[in-house]
Amino acid sequence: MDLLIVGSGFFGLTIAERAASSGRKVVVIDRRHHIGGNAYSEDEPETGIEVHRYGAHLFHTSNPTVWEYVNRFTTFTGYQHRVYTNHRGVVFPLPINLGTINQFFAAAYSPDEAKVLIHELAGEFDVKSAVNLEEKAIALIGRPLYEAFIRDYTAKQWQTDPKNLPAEVISRLPVRYNYDNRYFNDTWEGLPTQGYTAWIERMADHPNIDVCLGTDFFDESQPLHKAATVGEVPIVYTGPIDRYFDDSEGALAWRTLDFDQEILPVGDFQGTPVMNYADADVPFTRIHEFKHFHPERADRYPTDKTVIMREFSRFAEHEDEPYYPVNTADDRARLLAYRELAKGEKDVLFGGRLGTYQYLDMHMAIGSALSMWNNQIA
Numbered sequence: 177m178d179l180l181i182v183g184s185g186f187f188g189l190t191i192a193e194r195a196a197s198s199g200r201k202v203v204v205i206d207r208r209h210h211i212g213g214n215a216y217s218e219d220e221p222e223t224g225i226e227v228h229r230y231g232a233h234l235f236h237t238s239n240p241t242v243w244e245y246v247n248r249f250t251t252f253t254g255y256q257h258r259v260y261t262n263h264r265g266v267v268f269p270l271p272i273n274l275g276t277i278n279q280f281f282a283a284a285y286s287p288d289e290a291k292v293l294i295h296e297l298a299g300e301f302d303v304k305s306a307v308n309l310e311e312k313a314i315a316l317i318g319r320p321l322y323e324a325f326i327r328d329y330t331a332k333q334w335q336t337d338p339k340n341l342p343a344e345v346i347s348r349l350p351v352r353y354n355y356d357n358r359y360f361n362d363t364w365e366g367l368p369t370q371g372y373t374a375w376i377e378r379m380a381d382h383p384n385i386d387v388c389l390g391t392d393f394f395d396e397s398q399p400l401h402k403a404a405t406v407g408e409v410p411i412v413y414t415g416p417i418d419r420y421f422d423d424s425e426g427a428l429a430w431r432t433l434d435f436d437q438e439i440l441p442v443g444d445f446q447g448t449p450v451m452n453y454a455d456a457d458v459p460f461t462r463i464h465e466f467k468h469f470h471p472e473r474a475d476r477y478p479t480d481k482t483v484i485m486r487e488f489s490r491f492a493e494h495e496d497e498p499y500y501p502v503n504t505a506d507d508r509a510r511l512l513a514y515r516e517l518a519k520g521e522k523d524v525l526f527g528g529r530l531g532t533y534q535y536l537d538m539h540m541a542i543g544s545a546l547s548m549w550n551n552q553i554a
């Protein structure tokens with residue numbers, strides 16, 4: 177073995193594929209029973225509908241190197257992501273755009289009229305002196321839109337009143353003064369034509385790559401554990417950085433999600449892939465309806481059944497899946513301490529969203545793995 181990779185998400189698999197293609201023998205271990213990390217998807221057995229097991233994953237990028245690389249393993253559909261939100265029983269388009277504003281105020285403002293209106297409403301607070309998330313959001317978009325679309329949704333995401341969240345949690349709240357409600361504005365966007373798992377399996381399908389599933393790096397009863405491998409073989413570690421050092425500098429805080437999946441006996445539940453629920457009286461943040469991610473599969477998917485998934489957000493306990501870094505000032509100080517410790521680890525590189533304590537989109541995880549390969553390993 178020339179290289180041990182801990183974690184088979186997009187970061188680990190990109191390094192594995194590059195190393196294997198350049199003639200290195202690679203072993204990838206993952207403590208889960210499937211490869212692909214959080215991008216893993218599977219066909220729900222009763223309906224055959226592809227379900228994203230760890231939350232909806234939409235691929236988008238403006239990075240030509242990443243786009244060329246991912247197209248070696250999969251083609252992409254022409255899917256374009258759009259999100260709607262239910263506020264007091266009325267559905268509005270997101271991100272906030274002229275359609276949202278005109279529907280909310282029951283008006284027909286032109287772009288310039290809407291800009292003047294939002295500017296006037298936003299005058300209640302100043303962005304620079306805002307002391308919490310609520311004041312900052314009001315300074316950006318005004319109180320009415322904030323209270324309808326941001327306040328309760330943010331409170332549900334963070335289990336915290338936005339008055340008690342730091343202003344830095346949001347840097348901007350984009351308002352579009354036209355009717356464009358495409359969610360992403362990247363050059364390329366789409367979903368893997370044959371699904372995420374087919375894409376991920378193709379990356380790992382190389383005679384120089386061995387994958388060991390159900391194998392935890394910290395489980396000393398299996399041969400490729402930490403104490404037996406560090407210093408013996410080069411390692412790329414994509415698990416949580418704090419866990420690697422036994423939480424010695426304190427645990428880094430994460431938010432996690434709970435998913436409640438249901439098969440419904442209707443052909444179409446909500447008419448769109450993602451519906452947010454903006455209000456406090458609905459406990460979940462959004463509902464995904466997976467068949468709508470693949471309209472081109474209409475002839476394969478059942479017309480009398482659908483799979484929906486309600487998403488609930490909360491702070492992660494120690495055993496929960498870490499999803500989004502909380503990133504308080506304490507967390508940032510701990511991360512710096514862990515980075516110092518990481519520098520001292522012989523032949524161990526830390527990467528990916530868990531290894532660097534950062535939210536990374538898939539294209540960012542793949543792009544940073546390609547950079548690590550080119551600059552530090554190859």
Ligand code: FDA
Binds near residue numbers: 528
């Ligand atoms: P990832 O978490 O995928 O992989 C790490 C792997 O390491 C896991 O398989 C884990 O089991 C393994 N591991 C950890 N500790 C271990 C140990 N001790 N021993 C062995 N294995 C261990 N991105 C995007 O572009 N579009 C989107 O729409 C979304 N949507 C989205 C929704 C949600 C809810 C989340 C949380 C994230 C997204 N993402 C996303 C981001 C996407 O999931 C992310 O870019 C990739 O998961 C990053 O891949 P990594 O390889 O870094 O981590």
